[in-house]
Amino acid sequence: MRVDVVTIFPEYLAPLDLSLIGKAREDGLLDVRVHDLRDFTHDRHRTVDDTPYGGGAGMVMKPQPWAEALDHVLAQDNPSGAKPRLIVPGPGGQPFTQALARELAQEPWLAFACGRYEGIDERVYDHAREDLGLEVSVVSLGDYVLNGGEVAVLAMVEAVGRLVPGVIGNAESLVEESHEDGLLEYPIYTKPSSWNGREVPPVLLSGNHGAIADWRHAQRLARTAARRPDLLHASHGTDGSD
Numbered sequence: 027m028r029v030d031v032v033t034i035f036p037e038y039l040a041p042l043d044l045s046l047i048g049k050a051r052e053d054g055l056l057d058v059r060v061h062d063l064r065d066f067t068h069d070r071h072r073t074v075d076d077t078p079y080g081g082g083a084g085m086v087m088k089p090q091p092w093a094e095a096l097d098h099v100l101a102q103d104n105p106s107g108a109k110p111r112l113i114v115p116g117p118g119g120q121p122f123t124q125a126l127a128r129e130l131a132q133e134p135w136l137a138f139a140c141g142r143y144e145g146i147d148e149r150v151y152d153h154a155r156e157d158l159g160l161e162v163s164v165v166s167l168g169d170y171v172l173n174g175g176e177v178a179v180l181a182m183v184e185a186v187g188r189l190v191p192g193v194i195g196n197a198e199s200l201v202e203e204s205h206e207d208g209l210l211e212y213p214i215y216t217k218p219s220s221w222n223g224r225e226v227p228p229v230l231l232s233g234n235h236g237a238i239a240d241w242r243h244a245q246r247l248a249r250t251a252a253r254r255p256d257l258l259h260a261s262h263g264t265d266g267s268d
């Protein structure tokens with residue numbers, strides 16, 4: 027999978043050089059390219075924003091740098107003229123969920139546009155859809171306000187990247203994790219079996235794999251009912267009260 031990120035803070039994406047995503051880049055499973063939006067400006071101050079038409083607080087990101095940046099992304103190493111799916115993080119976007127992460131993990135090429143200030147001139151979205159022929163999705167990390175799209179892109183690239191085959195060495199760990207099948211994950215333990223006067227649940231030491239699986243499923247149901255009854259209703263046809 028190729029991933030392009032356009033931002034005025036390229037250093038914000040440095041964590042994508044680390045850990046599993048960084049290893050996947052080294053292994054050629056992910057091709058992540060970060061582009062500085064200011065490289066597509068032409069004035070001395072490398073201006074990317076201006077005041078909003080109609081008045082209002084804050085600044086709006088100018089359309090021209092974005093159009094030139096998107097042209098560069100589409101042209102770079104792309105002899106076939108393929109097109110990426112464009113993801114624009116925004117507080118008013120569709121929720122970023124595990125289901126959407128799974129959907130995006132099927133895409134061969136994703137491009138992320140990290141806005142700042144009050145956001146990006148609306149004509150950039152129209153240009154991307156109508157002139158560049160891109161599928162554009164505005165996606166929100168959650169119901170809280172960030173200062174820009176970079177944090178969201180870090181989360182999205184990690185959530186999507188880990189679903190790309192080969193990125194997570196043990197594919198088993200992708201099963202039975204929170205939100206993968208509608209239930210939260212079960213409690214986990216490791217050595218020592220007795221620590222600080224606290225014991226590991228004996229069933230986990232029993233070697234009885236059926237009993238262990240039953241205990242873990244019961245724990246997932248209880249934990250989901252306690253913390254996220256909404257998930258129980260959505261995926262298990264109950265109202266979360268039982």
Ligand SMILES: CC(C)N1CCN(Cc2ccc(Cn3ccc4ccc(-c5n[nH]c(N)c5C#N)cc43)cc2)CC1
Pocket residue numbers: 082083084115116117140141142143144145165166167168169170171172173174175176178
């Ligand atoms: C003036 C007045 C009428 N405005 C009315 C609407 N307000 C909404 C507003 C608020 C903050 C920002 C800052 N910002 C810039 C680009 C950008 C990208 C993502 C996010 C973001 N925030 N929260 C998430 N879950 C996000 C995601 N994904 C925030 C971003 C942009 C937009 C802004 C103020």
